[in-house]
Amino acid sequence: MEKTLEKNLEKLSHFITVALPVPLNQTFTYTSPRPLSKGQIVKVPFGPRTLWGIVWQTDVSFYKGAKPVIRIHPSLLLDQSFLRFLEKMAQYTLTPLGALIKMVLPEPEILEWPWGHYILKSDKNVSSEPLPFPSWVECLGKRKAFTAFKKENLTHINSPIEVPPPLEKKSLILEDFQKRAFEQFLPQAITLLQGMTGSGKTEISLEFCKTIWQHNKQVLILLPEIALCQQWLARFETYFQGHVCVWHSGLSQAQRTLMFSRILHGQESLIIGARSALALPFLRLGLIIVDEEHDPSYKQNDPPLYHARDMAVLRASYAEIPCLLLSATPSLETLWNVQEKRYQHIEIQQRYQGAQLPDIHLIDLKKEPLIKGQWVTNPLRKVLEDTLEKGQQSLLFVNRRGYGSLLLCWKCNFRGSCPNCSVWLTVHHTPCEKLICHYCGFSAPLPKTCPDCGQDKPLMIMGAGVEKIQQEVTSFLPQARLEIFSTDTLENEDTLKASLNRVKNHEVDILIGTQLLAKGHHFPLLSCIGIIEADFALSQLDIRAAERLYQVLWQVTGRAGRELIKGQAFLQTALASHPLFQSLKNHQISAFIQEEMQQRKLHHFPPYGRLASIILSGRPQEAVHAFALQLQRHLPSLPQGVEVLGPAPAPLNPLRRRFRWRFLITSPRYYPIQEWISKWIETIKKPSNIQCSIDIDPYFFF
Incomplete structure (x- = not known):
């Protein structure tokens, strides 16, 4: 039965x-x-x-x-x-x-949400003027509005509303060298479009978007930072009226509701977004563009651990559509793929409208030592004064948020540290005086006296962030109008947009910012760049430290002289003779890249080898350490060329109150390291209080 x-x-x-x-x-x-x-x-x-x-x-x-x-x-x-x-x-x-x-x-x-579209059956008088589309977007994304519409005799329609194709507001005119670059594109290819800063890569990619749109396909444009979304949106709205939307984690639920529906039904043609946009389901995806493909921000630091650029290439391959990688300073991994004929390579070696690259000058701190408490050298001060007198703009790049990197007691050696992470707390004066951890978000009031010894003399603030540099510049250029660009001062898209407008309207004389200013921005009056600590990353224990530093410095200096004004960049460094700085000074980047490639090949580092890391985290520390040792004892026999380092405490231990131990695995380029790691991890049962994260192709080693 x-x-x-x-x-x-x-x-x-x-x-x-x-x-x-x-x-x-x-x-x-x-x-x-x-x-x-x-x-x-x-x-x-x-x-x-x-x-x-x-x-x-x-x-x-x-x-x-x-x-x-x-x-x-x-x-x-x-x-x-x-x-x-x-x-x-x-x-x-x-x-x-x-x-x-x-x-x-x-x-x-x-x-x-009750998906579909609704029309009004009421015969009540309504205005003959159409409601602006943004108002509909804001209204229809709210549940209260939907409930109100139902009460007004709205009828449900299952068929999608036909939206007219976008209207081109003005034609896009490419210069001859840009046309030649555009004509080289191959269909269904992974293409690196490499062009010096200010060469018009965005304009060429926009022309590519027009071609895709004419075939009734959608385009996904990935950006490394949410802060760049509005700039791209404004640029594309100039040529496509409507049908351009932004997708990122900062959208409200109402906005996400409406945008998700419109993207899936093909009613948005160009979608601009950060990493999370890669996971959107499209109706007719026809092209993926990855701007600033070299940027480490594309690497996801928290599970799931993935690199958005590499996954964009993977998604394009499965969809059999082209993928366009844009960069003035391509990653070594991408250049290796070009060498291996995996990617098409199009290179642009001149700037848009005849603009020239800025001259790069090295300020040797061994010859121009800083006065105590001073971070801007006298030569750089003089250049800032001259630029201000000419009515032009300057940019000071500082790779540190806040005011200072460490609060220190000169008597008992107290250091302000985070109770949740093994890092020093950053001193902030704006908008209020606090000590803040940039990893977990912990904050505490800035103490007036030493919390340990009670010493009533002022505590010392070590290092310099954007707030400190602003204070110093104000002391010798009080008439200059300054603007700080960092994630602390630019809380949302509106504040960022307002700041950028002030710069473009010449309401700002000197910009002081972090890496937010290194990417994609175009300021016509900007002629002078100053790098406060140009060698800030060379001491990091990271195989990509020199590569990343060259990329950041080249991108930052490339903000100057993008139109008719000749640009200049001044790099303050104690390592002026380093090959990296000599290559930058002489605009001989290819020589630096070749040397870096040779070093990677010699040591079997990416892109010539593979890396993977296993991070164990949890509480208490003894349990995490014990499990790491247990996992080490179950290590299977190593295949040829595979090496396992560790376990060792992670550089940041603890992090967010979790103690961390890690293994680092190196292997030959084509060895299936994932399969080997999976079999190893499965040999032992993981305790419930311990998290195991596997990072294939890690970019960060903290």
Whole structure:
């Protein structure tokens, strides 16, 4: 009788597996009253709660304990190439599939939204003037508005509203060298567009976008920083009226609800976003652009650990669409792929509208020593004064937020440290006097006396951040109008936009900023660049330290002289004879790149070898250390060329109150290191109080 019942149930039900947004590398079996397709979105019971998930398999054998799906989403269906990409991404990064599903699926509130479009049946008089589109966007993304519309006799329509194609506001005129670069593009290729700062790479990529749009396809533009989104949005809105949207983690739920629907239904043609935009499901994706492809911000530091540039290339490959990588200072990994003929390479060696690269001068701190308490040398002070007199703008680059890097008691050697992380607290004076940890966010009031010894004399503040440099510049140029650019002063898109407008309207004489100013910005009157500590990164224990420093310095100096005004850059350094600075001074970057490549090849470092790291974290410290030693004892035999270093305490230990130990694994370039690591980790059961993060191709070693 029971077997007969099971057979009847099997005939009446359709068994499927569903990938759910939980940190597990498995799918779960459910029943559906009708056949479903892979990629459909369903709501299912999961323990005491309900979750939305993605139908992963449809040809599934009978499973006795399978529960029925609760709801089938009426319109969402994910592209098959996108699902294959997610599967490969999970395999490559050793990330549980469920963690990636959590990236893809929006908040439950968005999926619960009654998808469709609504029209008014009322015969009441209405204004003949159309409501501006942004007002509709703001209104329709709110549940209160939806409820109000229902009360006013709104009728539901399942078919999508047809939106007219974007209108081109003005034509884009490329210079001859830009046209030649554009004509070299190959369809369905991974292409590196390398051009010096100010060469018009954005304009060329915009022309590429127009070509894709004419074929009724969508374009995804990835940016390393949210701060750059508004600038790209303004640039593209100039040529495409509407149909350009921004997607990043800073959007409100109302905005995400509306944008997610419009992107999935193909009603947005150009989508500009940060890392998270890579996980969006598109209807007709035709091109992926990765701006500033070399930027380390594309690397995700928290699980899931992945590099957005590499995953963009992977997604483009599965979708069989082109991927365009933009950079003035390409990463060595990308240049290696060019050498191996994996990527097409288009190089632009002149600036837009005949502008010239800035002259780069080295201020040797051994010959021009700083006076105590001073961070801006006398030669740089003189240049800033001259630039101000000419009515032009200057930029001072400081690679440190806040006022100072350390609070120190001269008597007992007290140092302001974070109770949650093994780092010193940064001194901030603006907007209020505080000590702040830039890793966990801990803050405390700035003490007037030493908390340890009670010494009533002022505590010493070591190092210099943007606030300190602003104070110093004000002391010798009190008439100058200064503006600080850092994540502390630019809290949101509106404040950033207001600051950029003040610069463009020449309401600012000197910009003082962190790496926010190194990327993508165009200031016509900016002619002078000053780098306060040009050698700040060379002492870091990082295989990419020199590469990153050259990229940052070249990008920052490239902000000057982008139009008719000749630019100059002044680098303060105690290592003026270093090959990196000599290459920058003589504009011979290729020589530095070749030398760096040779060193990487000699030591089998990326891109000529592979790296992977395993980070164990938890509490108490003894338990984490014990598990690390236990994992070491279960280390399998090492394949040829594979080496395991550690376990060793991580440089930041603890971090956010979690103690951390790590292994570093090196291997030959083409060895399947993921498979070997997976087998090793599976040999031992991990305690529940310890987290194990695997980072394939790590970029940070803290």
